[in-house]
Amino acid sequence: QVQVVESGGGLVQAGGSLRLSCTASGLGFHNYGMAWFRQAPGKEREGVSCINSWTSGNTYYRDSVKGRFTISRDNAKNTLYLQMNSLQPEYTAMYYCAVARGQYCVLIQTEYNYWGQGTQVTVSS
Numbered sequence: 001q002v003q004v005v006e007s008g009g010g011l012v013q014a015g016g017s018l019r020l021s022c023t024a025s026g027l028g029f030h031n032y033g034m035a036w037f038r039q040a041p042g043k044e045r046e047g048v049s050c051i052n053s054w055t056s057g058n059t060y061y062r063d064s065v066k067g068r069f070t071i072s073r074d075n076a077k078n079t080l081y082l083q084m085n086s087l088q089p090e091y092t093a094m095y096y097c098a099v100a101r102g103q104y105c106v107l108i109q110t111e112y113n114y115w116g117q118g119t120q121v122t123v124s125s
Contacts, residue, residue: 009119022097033105047107
């Protein structure tokens with residue numbers, strides 16, 4: 001049974017940082033691309049960043065987070081990370097980790113098989 005569990009969310013002031021983590025079990029983690037999505041209140045869920053299956057794999061970011069967020073993975077620990085710096089109130093959302101259907105990643109929700117329950121990130125002004 002595949003389980004995807006996020007952690008690391010919380011309340012932070014504008015300009016602060018958070019590091020999200022996601023562990024995925026019940027599958028060959030190193031075989032799958034991974035991604036972070038987010039959903040703000042009243043808005044649709046959107047892709048934030050993704051990484052191909054291998055450690056130091058190709059990474060992709062939505063334009064609004066480039067230079068602020070860094071995605072990485074440790075395949076030995078079955079863990080995905082999202083380092084978020086210079087956070088702004090508009091980044092307040094539930095952040096979800098997702099497992100891609102294959103090795104490669106794209107920021108399209110239908111390309112992901114498994115999802116976590118999410119971790120809340122709240123940025124105060």
